[in-house]
Amino acid sequence: MTGPQHEAMPARLPDTDLSAAHASVRLLESLADKLGGRASVTAVYGEPITAEGVTVIPVAEVGFGFGGGAGREVGATKTGEGGGGGGGAGAKPLGYIEIRDGTAIYKPIRDPWSDVVLPLAALVSAGAIPKLLRALRRRGRA
Known part of the structure; x- marks a missing residue:
């Protein structure tokens, strides 16, 4: 065929x-x-x-x-x-x-880094974010 x-x-x-x-x-x-x-x-x-x-x-x-x-x-x-x-x-x-x-x-069994790093990162963020927002507002007005 x-x-x-x-x-x-x-x-x-x-x-x-x-x-x-x-x-x-x-x-x-x-x-x-x-x-x-x-x-x-x-x-x-x-x-x-x-x-x-x-x-x-x-x-x-x-x-x-x-x-x-x-x-x-x-x-x-x-x-x-x-x-x-x-x-x-x-x-x-x-x-x-x-x-x-x-x-x-x-x-x-918890990872000790998560017990230290996460709370530390939250603390730093909580302090830095308001300052960043204020600086952006000032820049927007100028």
């Missing part, structure tokens, strides 16, 4: 390109399984601690990311192009859950 409908059919990729793609997918799935199982609050901060009738359970934000690529052959000379990958993980403490006498209470 000939005609414009059949000339635009997509070319089939060689089996080598498909096997490289499948290998990349398998590698990424394997990395996700291994990292996902290890990137946890327990891995970073340890197990909950119980002492004197109080249990403390750490709470954290844990994340990981990674990426990778595959190689392929190019052109009639079978010149190879490579690929690579990388990844990382991180954890940030958010607080802890304290269980005492059957009652659980979440206690956040």
Whole structure:
């Protein structure tokens, strides 16, 4: 059969390109399984601690990311192009859950800078804004 409908059919990729793609997918799935199982609050901060009738359970934000690529052959000379990958993980403490006498209470860990910088910025702004407004009014009259 000939005609414009059949000339635009997509070319089939060689089996080598498909096997490289499948290998990349398998590698990424394997990395996700291994990292996902290890990137946890327990891995970073340890197990909950119980002492004197109080249990403390750490709470954290844990994340990981990674990426990778595959190689392929190019052109009639079978010149190879490579690929690579990388990844990382991180954890940030958010607080802890304290269980005492059957009652659980979440206690956040506050950033000390927010306790100092925000009130200081508000104080400076409260003092500077009225002076700025007066200077602008004087300028508008002149």
